[in-house]
Amino acid sequence: MILYPAIDLKDGQCVRLLRGAMEAATVFNDDPAAQAEAFVSAGCEWVHLVDLNGAFAGRAVNAAAVEAILARVSVPCQLGGGIRDMAAIEAWLGKGLARVILGTVAVRDPALVKAAARAFPGRVAVGVDARAGMVAVEGWAENTDISALDLARRFEDAGVAALIYTDIDRDGAMQGPNVEATAALARGVSIPVIASGGVSSLDDLRALKACGAPLDGAISGRALYDGRIDLAEAVALLRG
Template identity: 80%
Template sequence: MILYPAIDLKDGACVRLYKGEMDQATVFNDDPAAQARAFVEAGCEWLHLVDLNGAFAGAPVNAGAVEAILAATDVPAQLGGGIRDLATIETWLEKGLARVILGTVAVRDPELVREAARLFPGKVAVGIDARDGMVAVEGWAETTDITATDLARRFEDAGVAAIIYTDIDRDGAMQGPNIEATAALAHAVSIPVIASGGVSSLDDLRALKASGAPLDGAISGRALYDGRISVPEAMKVLAG
């Protein structure tokens, strides 16, 4: 399993939200590129980036910070938030992103996801953010009547590289991931699933490993910033 350190971008800074609430943001670093370098120097082999403002605006907002991160590091990075058309996807991939994450548009325009996955094989992931099992969109501001599993299954044959599954009520809350729901989703589809939301300790990572689900990796944010999890120890657990 891969450790994906989360760099969530709001107003140009590296922050963490509490349960997805934009007005409950804690700034951890006002230099996202420096934070990205620190993660890479600690051993991380991937970066998980989110343009929080972009998720609400429906278009990239923190592009400058993302470009600075790409210039400062040499490991693959994936980005979600405000990516909702082919032109934006192509632009980001040309700038050096390894993978774009499509969330809201996966609900609003699933055919665009299919086309993007066909045009850019291996470079398109779907972000599924759920509240009580139901998919939320528009920066988590709106909850739909679609279950996470139903949405994931719509892309089974699309060539999607990964699904990033986030339990919103666990995100930033340091309460542990929703292992049952994450494992169930990973067993329900053949697309690789990345666990996100609530990973707050090495025991959480061990529990994800022990779930028996074919998980690709886990995303962690706040726990890495406040020292509850060290990158080397986390990578050792996930590799073991």
């Protein structure tokens, strides 16, 4: 399993939200590129980026911060938030992103996701963001009547590189991940699944690793900033 440290970008700063609420943002670093460099120095193999403003605006808002990170670090980075058309996908991958994460558009225009996955093999992931098991879109502001598993299965044979499953009610709450729902999703599809939301301790990572489902990795944010998880120790745990 891979540990993906999260850098969530709001107004050019590195922040963490509580359950996706923009008004509940805590600023951890006003230099996201320096934060990314610190994560890489601690041994991470990937960096997970989210343009929070972009998720609401439907277009890139924190592009300058993302580009600064790409210029500073050598490990692969994946980005979600506001990527809604093929032009944006092509532009970001052309700027050096290893992978784009498509969330809202996976619900609104699944054909676009499938076309992108064909055009850029291994470089397109789908964000499956769920509240009480049902998918939410538009920066998690709008609920749908689509279950997480139903959305994931739409892309079963599309060549999608990964599914990033976030339990919104756990995100930023430091209450542990939804291991049961994450494992159920991973068992329900053949696409690699990355767990997100609520990872707040090494024990949480151990629980995900031992869940019995083939998880690709886990994303953690606030716990790394708060010092509840030592990144180097977590990387070693998941590698072992």
